Amino acid sequence: MDASTVGLRCAESSRRAGLRVTPSNCHPMTELVEADRGPVVPGSPPSNELRRLVGRCFWGTNRRAWRALPARTRGSRPMQAYGRWLHARVGRRASRKMYTGTMFLRNRPVLELMGRLAAGKPERSRMRVAVLGCSIGVEVYSIVWALRRAHPDLTFAVVGSDMSEEVLRVAEKGVYGPQSSEFVNAAVFERLTEDEAQELFDLDGDQAQVKPWLREGIDWRVGDASDPELVATLGPQDIVVANNFLCHMDAQSAERCLRNFARLVAPGGYLFVAGVDLDLRTRVAVELGWKPVEELMAEIHEGDPSVRGDWWPWEWWSLEPLDRRRRDWQIRYASVFQIGPS
Numbered sequence: 001m002d003a004s005t006v007g008l009r010c011a012e013s014s015r016r017a018g019l020r021v022t023p024s025n026c027h028p029m030t031e032l033v034e035a036d037r038g039p040v041v042p043g044s045p046p047s048n049e050l051r052r053l054v055g056r057c058f059w060g061t062n063r064r065a066w067r068a069l070p071a072r073t074r075g076s077r078p079m080q081a082y083g084r085w086l087h088a089r090v091g092r093r094a095s096r097k098m099y100t101g102t103m104f105l106r107n108r109p110v111l112e113l114m115g116r117l118a119a120g121k122p123e124r125s126r127m128r129v130a131v132l133g134c135s136i137g138v139e140v141y142s143i144v145w146a147l148r149r150a151h152p153d154l155t156f157a158v159v160g161s162d163m164s165e166e167v168l169r170v171a172e173k174g175v176y177g178p179q180s181s182e183f184v185n186a187a188v189f190e191r192l193t194e195d196e197a198q199e200l201f202d203l204d205g206d207q208a209q210v211k212p213w214l215r216e217g218i219d220w221r222v223g224d225a226s227d228p229e230l231v232a233t234l235g236p237q238d239i240v241v242a243n244n245f246l247c248h249m250d251a252q253s254a255e256r257c258l259r260n261f262a263r264l265v266a267p268g269g270y271l272f273v274a275g276v277d278l279d280l281r282t283r284v285a286v287e288l289g290w291k292p293v294e295e296l297m298a299e300i301h302e303g304d305p306s307v308r309g310d311w312w313p314w315e316w317w318s319l320e321p322l323d324r325r326r327r328d329w330q331i332r333y334a335s336v337f338q339i340g341p342s
């Protein structure tokens with residue numbers, strides 16, 4: 001079996017299992033809009049019925065009108081501001097849940113930037129990388145693959161951490177197939193080319209085992225990203241990656257995590273943090289003096305189709321379009337920051 005078949009099988013088996021895997025998506029569809037459209041329960045108080053009807057009408061009309069607008073009008077300043085207002089409303093009212101959705105090479109410009117940052121390291125030096133909320137490990141293997149092939153002269157000490165023991169068991173084994181896509185409800189191989197899959201895996205039937213040179217030297221740790229003891233446990237890191245899990249938390253917990261990450265990054269190191277409320281990240285970044293990395297910023301912003309496209313502003317995890325007309329655009333849309341003195 002070749003690599004493309006492994007990928008295809010994943011998407012197919014997920015569909016067969018009735019999972020809601022849309023192309024390139026590893027997030028749940030928000031239940032807010034559905035809830036607002038939900039059936040009027042007989043016997044519920046009239047004020048509730050009325051609220052539900054108004055909500056149904058409001059979201060339905062907005063969604064239809066938004067879709068009918070030409071892209072240029074949607075991109076205008078007033079419409080972007082209206083979109084942000086809608087998105088904030090969705091975020092406030094959505095019932096957020098944690099998800100484990102992930103995929104190999106999810107955001108290529110992120111990997112490219114990590115490679116460029118590592119290029120600044122002296123020859124034969126050691127770089128510490130911590131990937132928090134790593135789910136079943138495919139993000140960790142993607143990073144290790146990108147860094148080790150670009151810089152065979154450097155040593156990368158990598159920690160993959162998640163609060164779930166169950167996902168880490170899969171991560172540590174490093175064997176992926178249709179069962180993995182079903183487990184995380186996302187087509188994990190979808191973004192890989194056949195050549196890349198050949199480099200990453202030893203293939204056996206519909207199972208793909210991550211190659212030993214990528215598995216070796218990874219430390220898998222169960223841990224909570226908001227734990228203040230994280231620095232003591234893991235030690236300071238040159239790169240901390242915390243992608244696509246803060247958006248599933250309430251604002252207070254997400255802020256606690258953000259502040260914790262800043263302590264985990266060694267002075268002059270880098271924090272990669274995407275999939276988080278932009279207002280919150282901007283506020284914390286300004287307050288703590290994080291320096292946005294402008295290199296590849298726009299590419300990284302557009303680099304994960306799971307969160308861009310038509311999802312915004314209707315899904316709480318969706319990402320607003322990058323708007324250079326905003327005065328704070330560099331800090332708002334950066335998802336990579338240098339922390340502390342360089």
Ligand SMILES: C[S@@+](CC[C@H](N)C(=O)[O-])C[C@H]1O[C@@H](n2cnc3c(N)ncnc32)[C@H](O)[C@@H]1O
Nearest residue numbers: 099100101102133135162163224225243244245
């Ligand atoms: C949607 S997955 C993201 C996987 C990967 N980071 C990516 O971007 O593809 C979210 C993961 O974050 C983990 N997670 C959620 N809250 C966490 C926390 N407080 N500490 C550590 N991991 C957490 C979940 O268990 C889940 O595996």
